[in-house]
Amino acid sequence: MDKTAELNLLWGSILLEELARLGVQHVCMAPGSRSTPLTLAAAKQTKLKQHLHFDERGLAFMALGLAKASRAPVAIITTSGTAVANLYPAIVEAWLTHVPLIVLSGDRPPELLDCGANQAIVQPAIFGHYAQQVNLPTPDLQIRPEALLTTIDNAIANQTQPVHINCMYREPLYPGTMSADFTHYLSTLGNWQHTSQPFSQYAKAQLHSTPSSDALARFVHGKGVIVVGTLAPHEQPELIIELAHKLGWPILTDAQSQLRQHGAAIGNIDQLLLQPKAKSLLQQAEKVLMFGGRLLSKRLINYLAEQKWKSYWQVLPHQQRLDPSHTPKQIWLCPVNVFSQLAWPRSSQANWAVQLIELNQRLDSLFAQQIDQGEFGEAQVVRAIAMQTDKQLFIGNSLPVRLYDMFAPTTATMASIYTNRGASGIDGLLATACGIAAHKKQPTTLIIGDLSQLHDLNSFAIAANHNGPLVIVILNNDGGNIFNLLPVPDEKLRSEYYRLAHGLEFGYAAAMFGLAYNQVDDINAFNEVYQEAINHQGTSVIEVNVAQDQASSQIAQIAAWIKQS
Secondary structure, three states: OOOHHHHHHHHHHHHHHHHHHOOOOEEEEOOOOOOHHHHHHHHOOOOOEEEEOOOHHHHHHHHHHHHHHHOOOEEEEEOOOHHHHOOHHHHHHHHHOOOOEEEEEEEOOHHHOOOOOOOOOOOOOOOHHHOEEEEEOOOOOOOOHHHHHHHHHHHHOOOOOOEEEEEEOOOOOOOOOOOOOOHHHHHHHHHHHHOOOOOOOOOOOOOOOOOOHHHHHHHOOOOEEEEEOOOOHHHOOHHHHHHHHHHOOOEEEOOOOOOOOOOOOEOOHHHHOOOHHHHHHHOOOOEEEEEOOOOOOHHHHHHHHHOOOOEEEEEEOOOOOOOOOOOOOEEEEOOHHHHHOOOOOOOOOOOOOOHHHHHHHHHHHHHHHHHHOOOOOHHHHHHHHHHHOOOEEEEOOOHHHHHHHHHOOOOOOOOEEEOOOOOOOOOOHHHHHHHHHHHHOOOEEEEEEHHHHHHOHHHHHHHHOOOOOEEEEEEEOOOOHHHHHOOOOOHHHHHHHHHOOOOOOOHHHHHHOOOEEEEEOOHHHHHHHHHHHHOOOOEEEEEEEOOOOHHHHHHHHHHHHHHHO
């Protein structure tokens, strides 16, 4: 009797069981025939929550969001051919930002490659540099199951970036029975079948490098600043506030630091660097302590690059280069909570930049007057959301995240901030937000631009299946109006080759997917609709329609006021 289909399923079952033991909580699946052994194995796996979507690109970005929210690896199952290629953008983003995605791709066997067979492409190494490769052979009784398990364990344990496990399967793919007898084949696995632990149990890899007490004392001697770049909510960035109080140094925060709206931080640093007094004061700094990287503000990036630092320390969780300016520095590999709670002495120049607090507060007042009490527009909506939400906020790329970085208000309570700022693409943003919302079903808000939403229109289907509060706020300025801020040679070029005005609205798209929808054109209506949406047990779409030049004109006007103040 041919047991090919049954053996394929057994290998798939072993693989999915081991991934669950290695910490995987979610598996995201797209339909396809060649991945049948994996799909059937996932369908009967009770330890994994299953998510299905017809579009592999959106599926991968949903997995990215689930992995960010769960802080655990997420498995993705696809069939062969271009289905695998559609995962590429999310895999790139995950690799750059150290998010552990595990791709399980069904594949044709070697004899069906490069010979005109249907839906067959060369899948090993398809993700190039952006995923660790595990290329499994076709299932074979001559290959022991423990070899399969140790291969998976070695690839997944302690991995913080994507892994691609390519699974070649010969037909038949659909077993006649789900319970073929492989007792003899599995007999060498010992206790694995009766425990819940991985076959190979790797110790957690931990690399902590911290300065000595003498090094700390030398470093804090003088005028310094603390810069907080991209940090995840679980990294306890609030401990940096305590460190800043101890040192007496100001904290300059990025939009992705989780501290941008904190009252004890200098949140308006992007705009403060336009202000002559603030910039002159900051130029006195001699030392910088940077947590994380991937800064959004070019003004802050330029400040760090141009300053003649006596000492530059950067604290990162993994060894990587996160400094486009290539400034000489000491890099410490250490979690934020450990580094923040070292025995830091107080700086010899504590409170040297206390004037920054007053300058920062003046900008808060300026934004409240000129944005909150001004014309209806994108910055006003971004600030309104940031004032109201205290759960999860996913901010889209291009203009939305820059508006948040420039103008977010100081608040008593803050949401957990998520972004996709590794490759900073505008694809897959809604799908990622859906993944973040799906893990714990906490109220989640997405702020997204119109072109980004058009890119990810299929993911309305994922959003339609969500049964917790998810609010999609679309800032529709009819095109890519981030380009209004860039020095494109003339307006004709800007309009025809960059902005790409489309004249589309999202009401019919929302209706097609059965989503609650509202369109607003004033802040009172927005606030009312937003409060209803954030309390609704399901997905809501709020479309904000504004003029093409509203945000760029307001940004320029506020910058002019700040420079003259």
